[in-house]
Amino acid sequence: MKRQLPALVAAFLITLFVTLVMSVVGVDAIFNPNSVAVSNSAPAAPVVEAAPVSANDAGQVQQLQSLVSQYQQRETQYQQMLQSDQQQLDQASAQIQQYQQILLALQDQGLIRILNDGRIQITGYPASVQSGRPGGRSDSGESDH
Numbered sequence: 001m002k003r004q005l006p007a008l009v010a011a012f013l014i015t016l017f018v019t020l021v022m023s024v025v026g027v028d029a030i031f032n033p034n035s036v037a038v039s040n041s042a043p044a045a046p047v048v049e050a051a052p053v054s055a056n057d058a059g060q061v062q063q064l065q066s067l068v069s070q071y072q073q074r075e076t077q078y079q080q081m082l083q084s085d086q087q088q089l090d091q092a093s094a095q096i097q098q099y100q101q102i103l104l105a106l107q108d109q110g111l112i113r114i115l116n117d118g119r120i121q122i123t124g125y126p127a128s129v130q131s132g133r134p135g136g137r138s139d140s141g142e143s144d145h
Helices: 004-030 055-108
Strands: 112-114 120-122
Touching: 055 112
Parallel strands: none
Antiparallel strands: 112 120
8 A cells, every 4th residue: 555655646746747738738729819710721822923934944944845745645655555455465365264265175075185294185085985995095005094
């Protein structure tokens, strides 16, 4: 109990100090004559006066605007090229999927075998006919196992 009493007193004093500081800040904010009204609108853009432009500066501005225009045209061209390339890639991917489906169907029917090294062996016989062959050997003499 002796140790708790100083801790409680310290906690009470710290809480009292923080409350006092917050109150002082709040009262100061309320009675501050230099305060600004709160607004929900975005701040207005500062007004900047245009300096007089010399003929040389105007020429440089026009040249820079021309360069910007050229770069924008190139960007549009590159985006069109990129879109065209993406369409070609999508078409190629669709074709590859079709080829894979065809190979899988042929393999399921026993007309072809895909060997471990990636070669395709044409058996020429449906699975029902080939399974009746003695020893399960194909025309090339390789074993099915």
